[in-house]
Amino acid sequence: MSAIIMSGTQVAQQADAEFQQRIQHLKQRQITPGLAVVLIGDDPASAIYVRNKQRRAQKLGINYQLHHLAASVTQAELLTLIQQLNQDPDVDGVMVQMPVPPQIDATTVMNTIDPDKDVDGFSVVNVGRLWSGESGNFPGTPRGIMRLLAAYQIHLAGQQAVVIGRSNIVGKPMASLLLRANATVTVAHSKTRNLAAIARQADILIVAIGQPEMITAQYVKPGATVIDVGMNHNAQGKLVGDVQFADVQEIAGFITPVPGGVGPMTITGLLDQVITLAEQRAQRDDH
């Protein structure tokens, strides 16, 4: 038996059709969703992600601004730009592409973005909102994964979910959203003992560890849903995930490919968040 492949590419396309309608409604009310992306330096991976975001955003008619700064930019210059974007009424969402160069303190940057424009949901205010069950801006990757799970009608309430990885941008917010959906959530990481045995308990296994093809069939319960957040280049320069796809797809019930799985859904999560912020602006304009 082999797994059903969860196509992020396809689900992202369906989401874009929904987004188009929401944007059309906004434009009837003279509002265009605005997204400002700040890219620092010339990291080639960041350039690819930013280009993908730009292509999708512009196709939907989102007002997309790219602020490409030199790798030598000072923290003060960056904070000044963020404050300008915070004040700009046409900008609904602001994000600074990670990673940032060493002279920049990422935490200060994330907490300088107005929490209600922080589309990435990386600021402490939005992290607090996420874990306390309030509404707010939440990170694109876990949001996109929740949409992908819903599209394939993966049942979450009462199910065992295991998240491998505890980063602030994927593992922790993923655990929180799964918990909010009433899953029973375990967060495992590089120091976890008996990782394979814990992973094998998962009905839903989310892998975000940054280790190329580490997760083999022995980590997976037959029939489980396996979500691969990894993006690594192997020795041959090929893009691979954290999951050994060929092996695991023999045993899993559902599995995401890399590329074409979580990557496009990350952008979907981000665009959904920007459009939601523009809808909130439209509501404020009504009052």
Ligand SMILES: Nc1nc(=O)c2c([nH]1)NC[C@@H]1CN(c3ccc(C(=O)N[C@@H](CCC(=O)O)C(=O)O)cc3)C=[N+]21
């Ligand atoms: N402030 C901030 N917010 C982010 O959301 C953020 C970030 N920084 N830094 C880096 C990560 C990574 N990320 C991806 C976006 C798109 C793809 C994507 O489009 N992937 C495609 C193609 C990948 C390729 O061809 O290399 C796919 O998986 O099919 C992947 C990864 C956003 N991130």
